[in-house]
């Protein structure tokens with residue numbers, strides 16, 4: 001089984017103190033780094049996405065300009081390309097990332113599948129080219145970009161797991177609803193150590 005990790009939007013603007021800071025975001029950054037340090041061989045390829053919006057416009061209605069943001073379809077300005085808010089959180093160890101994906105240039109983009117690499121490759125193309133059959137998803141936010149990325153991975157034909165201790169959501173209710181929806185779509189909802197222990201060098205009990 002060729003397994004990929006998706007690290008979704010672990011950026012300064014989505015963590016504590018950012019324009020759209022999510023509680024637990026910084027802990028996700030540190031937790032993902034620790035996971036990769038403990039299990040350097042768990043993943044054949046590591047993708048990371050960044051929301052990467054234009055600064056001079058509302059990005060297709062994604063940024064609230066005339067009214068207050070509703071935090072569902074409209075948001076405060078965030079992750080503008082070239083700003084500190086768009087950078088990866090400093091606690092995320094970026095040396096383990098193989099593929100950097102940017103999304104949302106001038107448009108709303110929730111899923112990593114909506115983005116491309118700097119060379120213009122899509123995530124879908126790269127998964128197929130590398131023979132990936134399984135994807136673990138971590139990052140921010142559970143109820144938006146993690147949700148959308150995991151659903152698109154299922155659509156791509158991947159066996160998908162969301163690692164519950166390495167995601168953070170905008171709101172508790174919508175995060176719980178997202179995980180329930182993902183489970184219904186066939187996504188395995190599991191803790192990271194249980195998941196990676198199974199696929200790593202250690203023997204898993206009963207499997």
Ligand SMILES: [Zn+2]
Nearest residue numbers: 051062104109
């Ligand atoms: Zn955005």
